[in-house]
Amino acid sequence: MSKLPLISIDSSGCGQSRVKLTSPTKLPNATGFLWNRAMVMQVNCRGYVNSQFMQPEPAKYSHAPNMEAKSFIQPEHSYFSHHPGRFFYLKDEESGEIISLPYEPMRVELDKFSFELGNSDITWSIEHSGLKISIKVNLTKDDLVECWFFSLCNLAETTRNISIYPYFSIGYMSWMNQSANYNEVLNAIIADSVTPYQKVDDYFKNQQLKDKTFFVSDTVPTAWHTNQKVFEGEGGLHQPSALQAERLGNVEARYETPVAVMQFKQKLLPNERKTYQFLFGPAKDEAEIAAIKVKYLGHQQRNATEVSYEKYIADGKACLRINSDNVAFDCLFNHWLPRQMFYHGDVNRLSTDPQTRNYIQDNMGMAFIDAKVTRQAYILAVSQQSISGAMPEGVLLHESAELKYINQVPHADHGVWLPICLAVYLNETADISLLSEMISFADSKEKQLFSKHIELALDYLINATDDRGLSFIEQGDWCDPMNMVGYQGKGISTWLSLATAYALTCWCDLCDEYGVTITCQKYDEYRCAAQAINLAVNENLWHGQWFARGITDEGRVFGTDKDLEGKIFLNPQSWAMLSGAANEQQKVAIITAITRELTTPQGVMMLAPSYTSMVEDIGRITQKHPGVSENGSVYNHAVIFYVYALYQARENNLAFDLLSKMLPSLENAEVTGQLPIYVPNYYRGAYHQFPKQAGRSSHLFNTGTISWLYRCLVEELCGLKGCANGLKISPKMPTRLNKLSGQRLFRGAIINFDIELVSNIVSEEILLDRRVIVGNVLKNLQAGQSYQLKVRVPPHA
């Protein structure tokens, strides 16, 4: 292979970015992802694909070769040769040479390889033996279909005879019924199945399921094959027996594992280029396939689709564009993180019952993109609150949705998120009308003000405390698998106590800032309660250098230096800084301890040392693999809380340092194994225990991290934060970043800004359209108008 840089980033000014990977083997797990409101596909650089759609629960149309478990999405997904994929075999009819593209399953070294992730497409550009191949996939804005485009160009001086064989996995669909055949009318391979069930009720529930998988081509194939086992033969996927023959055998699958393979025999003159379009996806019946075909097959249709899908993704444009002279950094913040944030907010992780905490935080991010969505989401969330004040485990988005998996376990923290996250919505919009919406409850038709819902949630939290005033943890808090600290009803959570104090403070601050109607008595009660909690935490949980993580049902304080494993947890420290429980001395001690005990090259671990065996009064977290997920990974959601807390403490350098470490980059790609197009939910931790795996990405792009990361960028680093009467300017520039410019969209106004770190000044200097601003709030900004903002910031502002 030619010596191109392993990864490169192209950025156009117009809101597009492309990331290119030039090897299929260096980052074998590298993926990109495309989605719309009904489906998502994660595409691996080697041609493997994970895809699912909603009907309304997640379902598959391209399966593994065995009966797969239904599960929530898992980290560090593993690929194997029969993993679902979209492959293209190419046979040179003269030499007999066969290769597979983009790389799997034959794994032939290619002359040139490039895996390119755009905002709304994923493309491979390949050259091999005088052929230039381009493979591109995008989705559509609304439908359940993968749109594939394949082009082949003869670079040589001679005519070439090539057979092209797209091989699209369909896999083990159903033990009840699975088959596949070629449909001449539709020029499609159609696989049929019946979703397995046993109870009569399920027959009626399943009637609308899309149990067919189709593969439509714009070109009539020379021949076709739908029988995976027969196609593969003794040759194996890496040298399928069926490709030895001149023509595929037109073989159907009859209660046999289906696959979609077509053969296109193609003569290519010198410099001739041929193109093919393929559509792949699930459908209920042939009429649906026919409609999809009409809508999406053809060059005009393809162009229209690309434009409309690009536009859909572009809807995820957020309120800030920056220019820091670091292309990779800017690309992430200008393109990829808003895109990831939009994914979370627009489709709610393609779940019908997102966890309440995720739903509220994901929608906090959406306030930076489209605050109307946030408003609706927050109203929906409180409409599912109990009249007792308890927030639900998950928010049901569909009338037939049910609480599943972890949402069947009681967690104590769901009430804290709305008071905390609401600030972003109000900061972006100043829409206090939300607070006076009248909304009913899950268990009562009584309607109450939105603000009353928040107070009920806070009251519920205040009451869910023990004699000392510490919050019961039940079977978990933000940390789901910390499920046995308090399952007997006594154990408490330091983090949740602090989060409660912080939520109370946030709410009182919002009341102050936005003039929310609240009785003085209630206001004072909340301020006092927050102080009392901070005091109680200090009395019971400060252990010399940091805060413990909690107290078990049996009264054991854990997360202190008495513990050999799980000695220090990140969250209680971050939130003690946020809640005000930590005084200045304690902050110094905490930051020192975290730096010493938790820091790794990829960020800060969530706890250390990772547990290596079950601790029965802590729970399931201790059974997870050391360094993975909550058991001491660099769990970015926890890291970003810490970063946010550091910003509140004006630890600008450390905050920026950790924020930067969190970002996937060209430099850390070979450690993380992923491309710089999303922030994963974790990097492996247990850095001292298992250094070899440390830093590896989970490759999971579902994470509560993003909205907080973006909040840190907008409100903290750039310091362009909304308030009741305007935009408050307070950048928190780190020493190593002395200039930052960009554009902030705020309540309809367009603010072009230049921020400069200046060493010889002592206080911020703000110029708006060359006029000096007194104070640091830009008032009376007019929607539709553009402004020039210049900010000069002293170090350690």
Place this chain on the structure above:
Amino acid sequence: MSKLPLISIDSSGCGQSRVKLTSPTKLPNATGFLWNRAMVMQVNCRGYVNSQFMQPEPAKYSHAPNMEAKSFIQPEHSYFSHHPGRFFYLKDEESGEIISLPYEPMRVELDKFSFELGNSDITWSIEHSGLKISIKVNLTKDDLVECWFFSLCNLAETTRNISIYPYFSIGYMSWMNQSANYNEVLNAIIADSVTPYQKVDDYFKNQQLKDKTFFVSDTVPTAWHTNQKVFEGEGGLHQPSALQAERLGNVEARYETPVAVMQFKQKLLPNERKTYQFLFGPAKDEAEIAAIKVKYLGHQQRNATEVSYEKYIADGKACLRINSDNVAFDCLFNHWLPRQMFYHGDVNRLSTDPQTRNYIQDNMGMAFIDAKVTRQAYILAVSQQSISGAMPEGVLLHESAELKYINQVPHADHGVWLPICLAVYLNETADISLLSEMISFADSKEKQLFSKHIELALDYLINATDDRGLSFIEQGDWCDPMNMVGYQGKGISTWLSLATAYALTCWCDLCDEYGVTITCQKYDEYRCAAQAINLAVNENLWHGQWFARGITDEGRVFGTDKDLEGKIFLNPQSWAMLSGAANEQQKVAIITAITRELTTPQGVMMLAPSYTSMVEDIGRITQKHPGVSENGSVYNHAVIFYVYALYQARENNLAFDLLSKMLPSLENAEVTGQLPIYVPNYYRGAYHQFPKQAGRSSHLFNTGTISWLYRCLVEELCGLKGCANGLKISPKMPTRLNKLSGQRLFRGAIINFDIELVSNIVSEEILLDRRVIVGNVLKNLQAGQSYQLKVRVPPHA
């Protein structure tokens, strides 16, 4: 490869049989199976293995590479390259040539290949490039461990340097925690995992789970590898990258898919032979592994284990040995079918909640092997009866067992089986004491006679009928997926009506034969009820040439020549013959129709034509793939009912013809795809619709067929059937079998018999120890004594 016969059968006189397959590619799905009371392994000729153990629910220790669904066992299991297996890579250190044994995953053509299934072992004998390799596996009588023996012999004149690499799949164990490492003390690779769960209660339930997988060797390895992905590398399983190095890298797996690979560098002098022992299985902790190692590793231990496991399997010896001059036929009946019958009866299909109908029928077979087991099983079954008379959906064998899968759907037939199957127990033992056992109920502590339990079941059945006296089908009868005929409470089942009549008749016949205490009133009531049902069936369901299958909730009669699909069903015809509903004329019509509509080279289809789309008033059966399972396969359980009915009608030739077609044989192996060591639950049907797949075996050895097949052999073909006062002699020899000899064990007596078909006599002639017997019952047979029985039978006896 040398030209050996594809399959051969060796039979020693002493109760052993071996079946050999000499190609890994001709019957790629051919398997054998080994089991004990705690585990089962199905071993494919190419090295793939399906294995599971009970703790007490089924669990795995060798997984696929992705998260597999938990399911009941599925037909036509499909293999793929990363399917769990036990492979051995062999590298010639001089030439660098690498092969894999027994065949997968490299699929190199071997000089000689033989896959050999013994009663208690599975062995491959292979020769390649001057090396002779033997690979053997057996289980132990009681423990959870696969015992592997590998021997390598240098046939050449030169010294060979070989590396041997056993590769045992461990696979995707858990998303919570999975890892693997080499344990020097145990000389073992040990993979650790935590069975995934989310609820606290499950932590306590899971505490005893065996979450480790071990691979112990008797030889210290040169090097080892436990990381599947790294081992495979870019080379793929067919050419693993790790084998390119001189030594494996001693690589651990840390939240990575584990595998057990060891390398043994071995110098082999001319004619030198080296042997290795490996133990593979699940364990809770290292102490368990250490104990297993002490117990089973070492040559002495191996020999002892083989003997004890052989003895365990030999416990499955049944009451009959035959000699028909057809070695394959005799081997099946003397070795393989008793073995399969023993598997069903001894371990109840490794389920904790066998369906009641399966449990009762499987234990009917056990009466031919060890009637004490049958007795206990029947007592257990009725102890779970409701006081209403309803038999349960499944029999719970373990205190923590629950009704799962299909057992959560209400079926109407569970009451018929005990009165029908009890006859075999009584015929074999004459133990009428069973009938006076006092037994309580699932929902009442009240105790009632065993015979009263049967009457309650019959009364319940009699009452579960409509105005016409036809049996409601609820959500299914024997045919599980016929679930929408009567789910609204009105639809009826012809088969169940007839089965009820037959059960009533069987019970009255038993009362007559064994002098069971029953009131005259009850007796008459049952006889009348049976007649009434037969009459009602004739009035409502006879449709000119055959009986319909039922009447739907809406009153539609189905299974008649008005239907385009599902025109004729086998079961109503067979059971009309059994119940007496069919008169002589009808029998002729029925047999003619079955022969015309349902017969295929592999037997009789369960229905025809197979449904090709959903019929909403019939149900799930119509959604299964045509020709598969209940939707018109040659479903052997239904076929054997027909054969049994034919024997009752003295259709000896047709009965024997169909019985023979059911048996897997050397002749049909390339159609069925399986070896002649078990009768599968079905062969593909839909013979006229999908001829290409027709005849293919399901490869499922769980089937209710076996006990009836054996009953047909003992009581009908050989006609050596127990009765109240002795052994009734009434062979039903087909014209094409004119001699049959063998040994019948009966109530402790040993009867060596010779049966001869003689054309010029008109009635049976019976000689016992050369004395003429008057009548056809051998009375006063003494336990422990041997007898010589000679029977001369006229044609069409």
